[in-house]
Amino acid sequence: MQEQITDNRPIGMFDSGVGGLTVYKEIKKQMPNEKIIYLGDTEKFPYGSKSKQTIIELTKKNIDFLLKLDVKEIIIACGTATSQALDEVKKIYNIPIEGIIMPTVEYIAEKQNYKNIGIIATRGTIRSNAWENEIKAKRKDINIYNKECPLLAPMAEEGWTENEIARLTIKEYIKGFPKLDALILGCTHYPMFENVIKEYMPDVDIINTGKIIAQCLEKRLHRNKILEPKEDEIYLTDTECNFINVATTILQKNIIIKKAEVDSNEK
Ligand code: DGL
Secondary structure (H helix, E strand, O other), X not given: OOOOOOOOOOEEEEEOOOOOHHHHHHHHHHOOOOXXXXXXXXXXXXXXXXXXXXXXXXXXXXXXXXHHOOOOEEEEOOHHHHHHHHHHHHHHXXXXXXXXXXXXXXXXXXXXXXXXXXXXXXXXXXXXXXXXXXXXXXXXXXXXXEEEOOOHHHHHHHOOOOOHHHHHHHHHHHOOOOOOOEEEEOOOOHHHHHHHHXXXXXXOEEEEHHHHHHHHHHHHOOOOOOOOXXXXXXXXXXXXXXXXXXXXXXXXXXXXXXXXXXXXXXO
């Protein structure tokens, strides 16, 4: 009988800010005993308006930081970094690295009833065309409607996700969509707006990438039975921000923040 090997090392995750916690939350639901080290690059937020080259550099720094903490794999809990840097960093690092796009595209490709799909994401993600290219590679019959929503991630960092401003902003961003079967939340900050989006799109499947990634990860690590829960760690590159307030609301628990020095000992 094959021996069960448990890798107790943590999973490393990063985002530009609080958005990746929507992925973190889903992973913890699926695998409560896996330890996670989360890095929020709050000093460099927002990623959505930066160039591809900058995103690649920031992604490498974040991965280097997490590797120093001996993580067993990296989840890029950021749509912008996934769309612009994942292919690049996969060539450089010898560790499993997963982004938010491919697991979701595989999930969508199986949904034969999906003909019209909307994608909302940051400007950088939409301009990269990564979602559309990957979906079309698997399902040419699906019509894709893209919309960049640059105001949503900063609003989410402020915790403005269920107020009147959120309603007006969402309404404005989605007004051009035809009748959709599904709407992909292509930025990890956007599940925080899910309740408001559902008010306007009650019959549309709202796709939260974090839920899909958590299921994929659980399947991949299913032999990794960690028996004791361990304390997660949350690092920020700049701690003078609203992160704690929003994070406490998302995770429904008190959190402790550590300061991350991602620029030291660069590769
Ligand atoms: N949460 C991120 C994403 O999924 C980044 C948002 C931003 O920093 O602009 O794209």
